Amino acid sequence: MTDAAFDPSERSTIHRLPSRGAYDKKTVFDILDRGILAHVGFTGEHGPVVIPMGYARREDAVLLHGSAKSRLLGALAKGTDVCVTVTLLDGLVLARSTFHHSMNYRSVVVFGRSREIADAKEKNAALEHIVEHLVPGRGVDARGANDGELDATLVIEVPIQDASAKIRTGPPVDESRDLSIDIWAGVVPLEMKPGAPIADEHTASDKPVPDYVRDYSKGR
Amino acid sequence: MTDAAFDPSERSTIHRLPSRGAYDKKTVFDILDRGILAHVGFTGEHGPVVIPMGYARREDAVLLHGSAKSRLLGALAKGTDVCVTVTLLDGLVLARSTFHHSMNYRSVVVFGRSREIADAKEKNAALEHIVEHLVPGRGVDARGANDGELDATLVIEVPIQDASAKIRTGPPVDESRDLSIDIWAGVVPLEMKPGAPIADEHTASDKPVPDYVRDYSKGR
Numbered sequence: 001m002t003d004a005a006f007d008p009s010e011r012s013t014i015h016r017l018p019s020r021g022a023y024d025k026k027t028v029f030d031i032l033d034r035g036i037l038a039h040v041g042f043t044g045e046h047g048p049v050v051i052p053m054g055y056a057r058r059e060d061a062v063l064l065h066g067s068a069k070s071r072l073l074g075a076l077a078k079g080t081d082v083c084v085t086v087t088l089l090d091g092l093v094l095a096r097s098t099f100h101h102s103m104n105y106r107s108v109v110v111f112g113r114s115r116e117i118a119d120a121k122e123k124n125a126a127l128e129h130i131v132e133h134l135v136p137g138r139g140v141d142a143r144g145a146n147d148g149e150l151d152a153t154l155v156i157e158v159p160i161q162d163a164s165a166k167i168r169t170g171p172p173v174d175e176s177r178d179l180s181i182d183i184w185a186g187v188v189p190l191e192m193k194p195g196a197p198i199a200d201e202h203t204a205s206d207k208p209v210p211d212y213v214r215d216y217s218k219g220r
Numbered sequence: 221m222t223d224a225a226f227d228p229s230e231r232s233t234i235h236r237l238p239s240r241g242a243y244d245k246k247t248v249f250d251i252l253d254r255g256i257l258a259h260v261g262f263t264g265e266h267g268p269v270v271i272p273m274g275y276a277r278r279e280d281a282v283l284l285h286g287s288a289k290s291r292l293l294g295a296l297a298k299g300t301d302v303c304v305t306v307t308l309l310d311g312l313v314l315a316r317s318t319f320h321h322s323m324n325y326r327s328v329v330v331f332g333r334s335r336e337i338a339d340a341k342e343k344n345a346a347l348e349h350i351v352e353h354l355v356p357g358r359g360v361d362a363r364g365a366n367d368g369e370l371d372a373t374l375v376i377e378v379p380i381q382d383a384s385a386k387i388r389t390g391p392p393v394d395e396s397r398d399l400s401i402d403i404w405a406g407v408v409p410l411e412m413k414p415g416a417p418i419a420d421e422h423t424a425s426d427k428p429v430p431d432y433v434r435d436y437s438k439g440r
Binding site for chain 1: 230231256259260261262265269271274305307309311347351361365366369394401405406407412417420424427430433436
């Protein structure tokens with residue numbers, strides 16, 4: 001692994017449409033830093049399991065967290081091979097043939113071995129990093145975790161062993177003989193958009209909406 | 221398995237916050253039918269792999285497809301245990317404590333064993349079902365697959381053996397002693413929103429945008 005890129009390994013090399021693949025950290029980290037949800041896969045007692053989780057990247061690792069009562073988190077805490085996938089969906093690509101229909105997206109697939117962050121101080125720092133990833137600016141405002149809350153939480157680190165990004169952009173690519181077919185073809189852009197913030201009933205009605213809520217821009 | 225619900229199994233039972241879980245087909249199918257992307261996990265030669273894929277539900281099965289050259293699809297075609305997870309992200313839940321931060325979402329986790337649909341006629345029907353799932357209305361307009369295209373495509377069916385849905389909605393749930401903390405708390409709603417359709421350069425400028433493109437509503 002160099003500073004600038006993840007070495008393509010047997011499991012991370014993109015064989016299909018390799019021109020869509022990338023291994024440089026700039027591309028991989030940019031996608032990881034924009035995402036909200038990761039889909040985390042590992043092989044459990046009964047076979048493969050994929051669970052959606054909030055996450056954050058910190059340097060060359062992905063941080064995960066969850067309840068100390070969660071069996072899934074417990075399995076990750078023991079140390080197991082995991083695959084963490086983050087996908088930003090950018091649009092539907094409507095070609096003239098069903099065959100050439102596609103999607104525009106940016107995705108990252110990370111491979112690594114999970115380990116628990118058990119030390120209370122490191123755990124707290126990791127949790128604050130996750131909150132700051134999900135809602136940049138929130139960490140300063142919210143009350144930090146107390147000892148009981150830290151005990152009730154498992155924090156998992158997945159050092160990135162291999163990673164690859166895959167990106168598709170642009171219009172449909174049709175067979176030239178199909179171009180005369182008289183149908184609309186193109187892209188329906190898709191974007192994860194925040195709606196108007198909904199204050200809860202305990203928030204004073206004159207309490208301003210924080211900038212980091214109003215200008216929320218993750219997920220795209 | 222009854223007509224109305226999937227029996228909770230060892231692998232599909234929701235232990236954490238079971239009140240958020242559901243096993244009835246109405247709930248499970250509704251989420252599957254709204255989603256655009258699934259995250260498909262299986263155990264490959266080098267361990268767990270999670271890949272984003274377009275999909276469709278058909279009766280009690282999930283349909284997947286991809287290039288016949290894809291090693292991943294090839295592995296699924298041979299028959300393997302898979303986990304198909306679909307997540308609709310509905311919002312960020314900003315509590316007064318970092319501990320009670322959460323997300324609103326609807327997710328489904330499906331377990332089953334993959335198998336190839338090899339028969340050309342069945343394959344074609346499955347592909348048309350997938351296009352109709354992703355862009356309802358498009359199947360009638362687009363040119364269907366020819367024999368060469370069918371040969372270049374692998375179609376996979378995952379009969380749903382076990383499935384569960386998990387849903388969180390509503391405002392943050394804070395500790396009562398935190399309610400006096402003077403910060404904004406509430407929900408930032410998130411929604412997968414289509415932007416203005418972008419016709420490709422081969423589409424006549426006076427060609428109207430089809431209704432199914434203008435009113436696209438999947439992914440939420």
